[in-house]
Amino acid sequence: MDDFFTTSVLVATAAAAIRLATPYLLAALGETIGQRSGVLNLGVDGVMLLSAFFAYWTVLSTGNLWLAALVALLVGLIMGVIYAVITVFFEATQGISGIGIFIFGLGFSDLMFRQQVGTPKPVPRLPSVNIPFLADLPYVGEPLFQRSLMTYLAFGLVPLTVVLLNKTTFGLNVRAVGENPQAADSLGVSVERTRFAAIMIGNAFAGLAGAALVLQLGIFQPNLTQGMGFIAVALVYFGAWRPWGVMGGALLYGVVNATVLQWKALGIIPVSISDLAGMAPAILTIGALVLLARRVHAPAALTKPFSRH
Amino acid sequence: MPLLAAAVAFAFGAIMLVALGANPFEGLQALFDGAFGSGDRLAATAVRATPLILVGAGITIAFRTSVINIGGESQIIAGALLSTVTALSFPGLTPYLLVPMVLMAGFIGGGIAGAIPGALKAYASVNEILSTIMLNLIMVQFMNYLLRGPLIDPYELEAGTRIPQTQRLSDNASLPTLVDGTRLHLGVPIAVAAAVAAYFLLWRTPVGFRLRAVGHSPKAARAAGINVQRNITLALGLSGAFAGLAGAILVFGSQGQRMVTDGSAAGFTASAGFNGIVAALFGGLHPLWTVPSAFLFGALLTGATQLQRVLQVPSSLAVALNGIIVIFVISSSRVRVRLKKLLENSSLINKPDQEETTEAT
Amino acid sequence: MKTKMRFTARLFAVLGAFALLATACGGDDDTPEAGGALTVAIVAPSASDDLAFTQSMVDAVNALDREITLSITDGTFIVEEAAAAIRGYAEDGINVVIAHGTQFGASLAEIAPDFPDTTFIWGTATDTQGLDNVFAYHPAADQGGYVNGVMAAAISTTGVIGVVGPVEAGDAVAYINGFIEGAEAGGATVNVTYTGSFGDVALAAEAAEAHITNNADVLTGTAQMVVGAVGVASSNDIPWFGTQANQTSLAPNLVVASQVYHWEVVLEEMLALRDSGTKGGQAFELNMANGGLVIEFNDGYSLSADVKAAGEAAIAEKSAG
Numbered sequence: 001m002d003d004f005f006t007t008s009v010l011v012a013t014a015a016a017a018i019r020l021a022t023p024y025l026l027a028a029l030g031e032t033i034g035q036r037s038g039v040l041n042l043g044v045d046g047v048m049l050l051s052a053f054f055a056y057w058t059v060l061s062t063g064n065l066w067l068a069a070l071v072a073l074l075v076g077l078i079m080g081v082i083y084a085v086i087t088v089f090f091e092a093t094q095g096i097s098g099i100g101i102f103i104f105g106l107g108f109s110d111l112m113f114r115q116q117v118g119t120p121k122p123v124p125r126l127p128s129v130n131i132p133f134l135a136d137l138p139y140v141g142e143p144l145f146q147r148s149l150m151t152y153l154a155f156g157l158v159p160l161t162v163v164l165l166n167k168t169t170f171g172l173n174v175r176a177v178g179e180n181p182q183a184a185d186s187l188g189v190s191v192e193r194t195r196f197a198a199i200m201i202g203n204a205f206a207g208l209a210g211a212a213l214v215l216q217l218g219i220f221q222p223n224l225t226q227g228m229g230f231i232a233v234a235l236v237y238f239g240a241w242r243p244w245g246v247m248g249g250a251l252l253y254g255v256v257n258a259t260v261l262q263w264k265a266l267g268i269i270p271v272s273i274s275d276l277a278g279m280a281p282a283i284l285t286i287g288a289l290v291l292l293a294r295r296v297h298a299p300a301a302l303t304k305p306f307s308r309h
Numbered sequence: 310m311p312l313l314a315a316a317v318a319f320a321f322g323a324i325m326l327v328a329l330g331a332n333p334f335e336g337l338q339a340l341f342d343g344a345f346g347s348g349d350r351l352a353a354t355a356v357r358a359t360p361l362i363l364v365g366a367g368i369t370i371a372f373r374t375s376v377i378n379i380g381g382e383s384q385i386i387a388g389a390l391l392s393t394v395t396a397l398s399f400p401g402l403t404p405y406l407l408v409p410m411v412l413m414a415g416f417i418g419g420g421i422a423g424a425i426p427g428a429l430k431a432y433a434s435v436n437e438i439l440s441t442i443m444l445n446l447i448m449v450q451f452m453n454y455l456l457r458g459p460l461i462d463p464y465e466l467e468a469g470t471r472i473p474q475t476q477r478l479s480d481n482a483s484l485p486t487l488v489d490g491t492r493l494h495l496g497v498p499i500a501v502a503a504a505v506a507a508y509f510l511l512w513r514t515p516v517g518f519r520l521r522a523v524g525h526s527p528k529a530a531r532a533a534g535i536n537v538q539r540n541i542t543l544a545l546g547l548s549g550a551f552a553g554l555a556g557a558i559l560v561f562g563s564q565g566q567r568m569v570t571d572g573s574a575a576g577f578t579a580s581a582g583f584n585g586i587v588a589a590l591f592g593g594l595h596p597l598w599t600v601p602s603a604f605l606f607g608a609l610l611t612g613a614t615q616l617q618r619v620l621q622v623p624s625s626l627a628v629a630l631n632g633i634i635v636i637f638v639i640s641s642s643r644v645r646v647r648l649k650k651l652l653e654n655s656s657l658i659n660k661p662d663q664e665e666t667t668e669a670t
Numbered sequence: 671m672k673t674k675m676r677f678t679a680r681l682f683a684v685l686g687a688f689a690l691l692a693t694a695c696g697g698d699d700d701t702p703e704a705g706g707a708l709t710v711a712i713v714a715p716s717a718s719d720d721l722a723f724t725q726s727m728v729d730a731v732n733a734l735d736r737e738i739t740l741s742i743t744d745g746t747f748i749v750e751e752a753a754a755a756i757r758g759y760a761e762d763g764i765n766v767v768i769a770h771g772t773q774f775g776a777s778l779a780e781i782a783p784d785f786p787d788t789t790f791i792w793g794t795a796t797d798t799q800g801l802d803n804v805f806a807y808h809p810a811a812d813q814g815g816y817v818n819g820v821m822a823a824a825i826s827t828t829g830v831i832g833v834v835g836p837v838e839a840g841d842a843v844a845y846i847n848g849f850i851e852g853a854e855a856g857g858a859t860v861n862v863t864y865t866g867s868f869g870d871v872a873l874a875a876e877a878a879e880a881h882i883t884n885n886a887d888v889l890t891g892t893a894q895m896v897v898g899a900v901g902v903a904s905s906n907d908i909p910w911f912g913t914q915a916n917q918t919s920l921a922p923n924l925v926v927a928s929q930v931y932h933w934e935v936v937l938e939e940m941l942a943l944r945d946s947g948t949k950g951g952q953a954f955e956l957n958m959a960n961g962g963l964v965i966e967f968n969d970g971y972s973l974s975a976d977v978k979a980a981g982e983a984a985i986a987e988k989s990a991g
Binding site: 042046086090092093095096097099100101102103104105106107108110111114115222227230231233234235237238272273275276278279281282283285286289290296298 | 325329377379429433434435436438439440442443444445446447450451453454457458583586587590623625626627628629630631632633634635636639640641
């Protein structure tokens with residue numbers, strides 16, 4: 001245990017936690033915006049897989065990481081349009097349509113990968129970008145300021161999302177539409193257009209999350225996300241639909257995962273209980289929520305399709 | 310309209326097949342042939358549909374109480390594990406006792422796995438989407454731990470191959486085959502019976518009435534003296550129990566009579582925890598209609614293997630096609646409503662009073 | 671509600687009609703091939719080009735020295751689906767059906783007796799379940815693990831080696847235990863992390879990072895998620911030892927050697943037995959002595975002569991049995 005509490009190990013664990021948290025955070029932030037407008041999207045994992053594949057394919061073909069991120073964003077937007085049409089226009093039941101998107105994303109990304117790539121080939125990974133001065137700070141320098149641009153983007157989007165939701169007209173519309181669409185509608189807010197926009201933004205974020213994941217790893221495999229999108233959805237609930245809370249959840253998840261891995265490497269967690277230790281992130285997430293036991297308020301219109309009376 | 314949706318979805322599938330250099334008509338034929346082509350295949354379809362029926366019926370109970378259960382995977386696994394332990398503990402018992410016991414164990418195991426998120430929601434305000442997703446992760450690790458550890462086949466340890474599976478479980482627990490030469494086993498009628506039971510529970514018993522009342526309006530239910538918290542826990546518990554029963558049937562209806570893991574949930578459950586939700590929704594969230602819709606979905610899944618084999622296309626094509634079908638069908642049931650509204654809005658006809666459909670998802 | 675009932679009923683009716691139609695024009699069975707040429711089918715749990723388990727079997731069949739018509743059903747890790755595929759191939763009259771996945775054994779117990787003329791080949795497994803038309807195979811993965819371990823210890827300057835494993839089971843644990851034995855014989859400390867999943871690439875990558883934080887300067891691992899760990903090794907200029915398949919393409923300058931499964935060695939024996947009338951009933955082990963396990967060195971990595979010598983000594987030791 002002493003081995004763990006050395007500076008270098010603790011710092012490295014913190015860095016790992018932030019790296020691990022990045023895709024979760026991006027996806028969860030997007031889902032937060034969507035859910036605040038009253039729409040549940042269980043298909044995040046599918047969107048992440050699709051955008052991850054296309055980002056990977058782009059880098060494989062062009063070597064350009066920026067282009068890959070752009071492609072991922074585009075894929076997210078396209079899926080957002082599709083989901084918005086299904087949800088807002090067709091008013092399909094949200095839980096199930098989300099799962100349909102997930103199943104489709106899983107299968108299609110797998111299919112495209114097999115057909116277009118086949119054997120996994122590594123691609124250049126996201127480089128770390130050191131922020132001058134800050135990167136040299138003791139202790140916090142490495143974990144916080146020597147990360148990739150994607151990570152900075154993810155964490156930077158947290159305050160931006162707060163501003164978006166709370167300080168802009170659009171954000172006001174989103175919240176209104178999520179709480180009481182009838183009232184919003186009678187006040188002249190277009191429920192459909194607001195939700196459409198929220199869904200598109202949310203899915204665009206999910207697209208970026210997919211890019212973050214695949215470019216961080218430098219390789220794609222079928223079902224790369226292994227359920228990450230679902231966990232991101234869970235984190236929205238954990239964060240009580242507030243961006244800072246969601247960030248807290250993503251970090252908690254990242255920290256626990258990173259710590260468990262570090263303890264396994266150090267032998268603090270013996271191999272014999274390795275799988276039990278693997279439960280830790282999930283158990284701790286639930287545990288934290290139980291302990292925090294606050295009365296959280298979900299957007300009242302969450303999952304309810306809107307029809308004008 | 311839903312037929313049109315299914316047709317459009319298949320059209321997409323046909324396009325994908327053509328893009329892969331395969332003949333879509335052969336594909337369609339392979340799909341049907343694989344699902345219905347022979348008595349044996351029909352039986353396989355029924356067997357494949359069984360967990361879907363059970364999970365789906367359980368889902369309808371949860372949804373009618375306005376709770377979402379996406380923890381089917383964990384509940385199936387929990388039921389399977391408890392039933393396996395039961396069979397390992399009482400191998401010598403007569404089948405007349407052991408079979409019901411393992412099924413009951415499955416029911417209980419899944420029930421516990423469902424009641425935990427239920428209680429967490431009811432008494433600690435932990436949203437069930439979060440807790441069920443987390444429990445899915447927890448259960449997989451637990452399964453891996455048990456199957457490579459305490460429950461591992463002693464032969465594996467001896468031989469050093471350490472394959473994470475149990476020993477061959479007692480034949481006394483195996484579900485009897487109903488039609489010789491096919492794989493149709495007792496699990497199939499049990500699943501159908503369970504779906505019927507779910508229907509009776511929801512609409513013909515006070516328990517079901519209370520569940521539905523809570524689903525309709527927790528405030529009104531509370532005002533009427535119904536213990537909302539207990540009913541929410543019960544709803545998720547029952548939903549989980551049905552899934553757990555599916556887990557037991559997966560183990561004891563299988564050809565291998567043992568539980569083996571490949572490290573993931575889907576390797577054991579075939580994603581029945583998610584596909585069951587689809588089946589339930591296709592059946593309009595009504596337990597009885599879940600049966601044919603699960604059967605159809607099962608046919609799709611079974612036929613897809615034949616598709617893959619005959620056309621040499623990757624299995625992921627079938628997965629992608631499933632997703633497309635789900636999306637189209639679930640959208641289509643509303644297309645007619647939507648089109649009608651569009652027409653009404655545009656021609657300014659007197660709109661009939663429309664209920665806001667507060668469908669629980 | 672009624673709408674949905676009507677819809678389901680109608681859908682059912684139409685599909686049912688289609689089904690009857692399709693059954694009426696069902697496909698015909700192929701007749702089995704005669705002579706030395708064989709029809710072979712592989713049913714495998716992961717993709718046939720996964721640089722790991724499944725690919726090794728596909729490569730092996732393609733390397734066989736006879737005329738083979740090969741069909742593959744891959745990605746079927748779900749036992750029911752695999753069982754349907756296996757049975758389907760047997761019904762089509764395929765001569766040899768390879769069920770490349772331990773979890774398929776249970777299904778074979780039911781299917782094999784129905785098709786006494788078909789040879790079923792099953793792995794990884796050590797016994798044939800008493801069936802006389804089933805051959806079983808398994809790799810003695812610990813042998814290659816040992817050799818890799820010896821070399822890893824020789825290469826390492828910090829004396830710390832990191833291992834990234836999936837779940838402590840199957841040929842993964844055999845490889846890793848062999849590796850530990852070899853590395854510790856060479857005086858190194860081995861840290862092992864089992865991530866708990868066969869497919870979680872992100873977790874494998876972070877597990878590798880954790881090892882590097884602890885001064886590991888050589889890494890190894892097993893299972894398909896290992897590509898994540900190789901990526902991390904690659905970014906940190908850390909040598910990598912592979913298993914199951916030749917992993918050089920993942921890090922052309924850093925992969926030192928890979929234990930490659932050459933299933934064709936045992937497949938040849940099995941097919942020869944089949945030619946002479948024995949359709950199954952024997953279990954085979956892939957090991958260094960029979961050439962089933964081969965340590966393939968990567969020329970792209972500059973390996974010092976003494977490390978190579980140590981490796982070859984270890985190979986010789988294991989080949990002697």
